[in-house]
Amino acid sequence: MNFEPTTTDYYYPRTDLANFVLRSAMRNDAMNLSLFKERRSGKTSFLLRDLQPTSIQCFEQYHVVVLYFSFMGIDEKDFSQLFVDKFFQTLSLFPFAKAKSFFNDLKKMSFKFEASINHNGVNISKDENVNFEELFLFFKQSFPDCKIILCFDEFQEIARFKNTFLASKLRTAIDTYSDVVKSIFTGSSYNALMSFFNDIKQPFYNFGGTLNFESFDRNFVTHICRAFSEFTHRPINEDEVYEAFLATNKSPYYVSQALKNLENNLNSTFKEQLKLLMVQDKSIIELDSINRHFFNTLSDFEK
Numbered sequence: 001m002n003f004e005p006t007t008t009d010y011y012y013p014r015t016d017l018a019n020f021v022l023r024s025a026m027r028n029d030a031m032n033l034s035l036f037k038e039r040r041s042g043k044t045s046f047l048l049r050d051l052q053p054t055s056i057q058c059f060e061q062y063h064v065v066v067l068y069f070s071f072m073g074i075d076e077k078d079f080s081q082l083f084v085d086k087f088f089q090t091l092s093l094f095p096f097a098k099a100k101s102f103f104n105d106l107k108k109m110s111f112k113f114e115a116s117i118n119h120n121g122v123n124i125s126k127d128e129n130v131n132f133e134e135l136f137l138f139f140k141q142s143f144p145d146c147k148i149i150l151c152f153d154e155f156q157e158i159a160r161f162k163n164t165f166l167a168s169k170l171r172t173a174i175d176t177y178s179d180v181v182k183s184i185f186t187g188s189s190y191n192a193l194m195s196f197f198n199d200i201k202q203p204f205y206n207f208g209g210t211l212n213f214e215s216f217d218r219n220f221v222t223h224i225c226r227a228f229s230e231f232t233h234r235p236i237n238e239d240e241v242y243e244a245f246l247a248t249n250k251s252p253y254y255v256s257q258a259l260k261n262l263e264n265n266l267n268s269t270f271k272e273q274l275k276l277l278m279v280q281d282k283s284i285i286e287l288d289s290i291n292r293h294f295f296n297t298l299s300d301f302e303k
Contacts, residue, residue, distance in 0.1 A: 010227050010256045012220045014046050018054040021184075021211070022062040025147045030178035032208025034197055035186035040253035040281075043186045043213065044070075047151045055149075059095050065148040066090075071157035079161070080130040087135065096143065132173030140180045149182045150174070155196065156187040167196075168203040184211065215250035218242060228259045236270065244274055254278060 024031055037043050047068050055066040067090040069083060139148055158167055174181050185204075187193040196204045221242045228236050241255055248254040258274040265273065 010224050010260060011045070011049060012216060012223050012252065014042075014050045015054060017046070017213075018050040019058075021051060021149070022055055022058065022064045022066075025064045025149050025182045026062055028179040030175075030208070031149075031182040032174065032178075033182075033184045033211040034193070034208065035184055035211045035213055036193065037186075037213050038249060038251070039188045040248075040251040041213070041215070042252050044153055046213070047153065047184070047186070051149070051151070056093055056095075063146045065094055065143075065146055066151060067148060068151045068153065070153040072154040074157065076161045076163060079166075083130050084135070096146075132170055133176055136173055136177040136181050140177060147180055147182060149184060151184045152186070154187045155185045156189045156193045159196075171203045171207065183208070216245075216252055220252060221245050221255065224256050224259055228263070232263055232266065234266065240270060244270070248278070254281075 021033075035043050035046075047066075052066040052068055055062060055064050067087060069086050074082060136148075139146070161167075174183055185193070185196070196202050197207055199205060221238060225236045225238045225241055228234075236259070241259070244258070245251075245255045254274060254277060258270055258277050261273040261277065262268060262270055
């Protein structure tokens, strides 16, 4: 199913890529992908606004469940509860959740957890360490015709966890149920994320391949300029926006956000709003300890 971008929406979908990922996930072969791309390139938006919605809308075609989980700001002691909650919340989004058998399947859950939560009237116990293998086995047995894609965003944050076995347990579980469980890892810190997959001492060393995340072309700029003009009834110089798009390393965020800001400041100019946005973002990056080293190696133009 293809979705045409609406002219009044600045978001430019990657529906073709979403369909490709879902088709790939249907196979019984292992599918573990790393999404490496600079910040502000639309990685998270792709997972939340393209991949997951497409999986729901096209569930009868693919039978693939997409779970999105971000490690940003997650306290280690809360991880198990948050992940299990997210797991069941995600399942409830899909068509099979409407079936009565879905709630009966939940009762089969038998984790040895210390506390318990209530999900749609069903008590599910859990402790501080989620048992990934039991969780994936539950999914496989309950929904034998389905696959699940785990989208782990800001995965580099797992390095903060004192429980060093967590990452190892996760990889083992994904390997064990590779016919059913697929994964996509992404994050905002390129160097930190790469270390998980290139360092032989890390549990995710040499784990899977890389998802090709191509930059947008001129069509994206044409789309956002049309959206701006239709909303404000004012023209915008597309060539100027395209030049800015190239100068910001084809980041969709800066040019689209500058146009959004311009909507509320029509006495200003696109260049002025872009400059304000980048100066503001530059300050944030300089204060971010994760990105500081990489940022300091850039030229003034690149910054």
